[in-house]
Amino acid sequence: MIDLRRLHVLRAVAHYGTVTAAARAVHVTPSAASQQIRQLARDLGVDLLEPQGRGVRLTPAAESLLAHADAIQARWEQAELDLRAEHGTPTGPLRVTGFPVAVSVLLAPMAVRLGQRYPRLSVRITEAGVPESFDRLFEGESDLAIVDATPHNPPLGDTRFDQQPLLDDPFDLVVPEDHPLAGRGRIDLADAAHESWIAPVPESPCRPHVMSACGAAGFSPDIVHHALDWNVTAHLVAHRLGVALIPRLAQLTPHLPITRLRCTGNPHRKLLTCTRGGGHTRPAVAAALRELHELAPTAVA
Known part of the structure; x- marks a missing residue:
């Protein structure tokens, strides 16, 4: 045995x-x-x-x-x-994790809606990066995570985890409001090839997305500043220190003198929901997944 x-x-x-x-x-x-x-x-x-x-x-x-x-x-x-199932009714604790933007825009409103519908369900949110989210799932400390799809994630065929698409989060080019490109409704990234750039720190999961989008547009960005937080990036743009690609889900400080421009080619990152293998059948997790898929379409509108 x-x-x-x-x-x-x-x-x-x-x-x-x-x-x-x-x-x-x-x-x-x-x-x-x-x-x-x-x-x-x-x-x-x-x-x-x-x-x-x-x-x-x-x-x-x-x-x-x-x-x-x-x-x-x-x-x-x-x-x-x-x-432990009780007629399929979501009850007990539901432990969820996600990176900051996912917590703010998706997990927090999900928790509110679940609390209104299932009074005996207790949602517990932990902010965590992508690698830590997989570790918490593996260790049994989380039941559900929202993760950014990156080349470093476990492969989709890894039976320890059930990774499913949630939404595509487009990147917008963010420029100062008085920038020559600010008046355009949609921008070709190639038009920003000679700009100074503000990029995610090298260890950020979004760094490869930004570099890939610029590469697809035919240039390597001249990166002069690095930031971890999207609002820090936005403030650097507001001070005319460069331009940046920022995901549309990121909620930026209001009233900054910046303009968000949609990009041709639709550069984006993919967000996934992830549970342990078979975990999506748990009533509480299944209810959370339903709420997330209802919230997702409006989150990036």
Whole structure:
């Protein structure tokens, strides 16, 4: 009989990439995590980890085991949901995460609407970046997340997570209100090729979208300033320090002397909803997903 706790440690090593990070996630010491995996390997009679440089990597046997482990985890969660289900009525806590814009524009109004419709449902929101949102889902600390689709996300075929499209969030070119381009209703990004640019910080999930949009327009932007927060970006634009691409969902400080211009070619980022595998069948999560899909079309109008 496989000890599911040891299997969970192995899943954490696969998710986080190192025994140390996995141990931190499952709240044990690295030596205890290593011991759990060694014991699991002895129980199964196969090697699960092998040295790779200063770290370790999963063996083919471990990779095969993980495919079953993810299915076991999903079935176990479904069993818990079935036992706790109350005629399909959303009840209890619903833990959701999202990056700042998603929290402000989508998760907050979703929480209000769910509270009005289901008094016995308690929505708990945590602001989190994309990588942290996946970690929280994996660790069972969140039930639902809104994430930005990035090349660094787990692949859509990863059965640990159920990632589904929510909306396309277009990028607008933001310029000072007295800028020569400000009078246009729609702009070709190529017309801003020689401008000074304000871009997201390199670690931002939106950075690749901005660079890709400029590349598709035939130029590499001259980036003179970097910002993490969209309102900081907008204030830099207002002070005539450059132009920027800002997603339409971002709610900027009102009355700034700036103009938002729609772009030809519709550069955009894709937002996804994400649950653990099979988690979308939980009544509370299903209700939240319905609300999000009702809110999404008007959010980017």
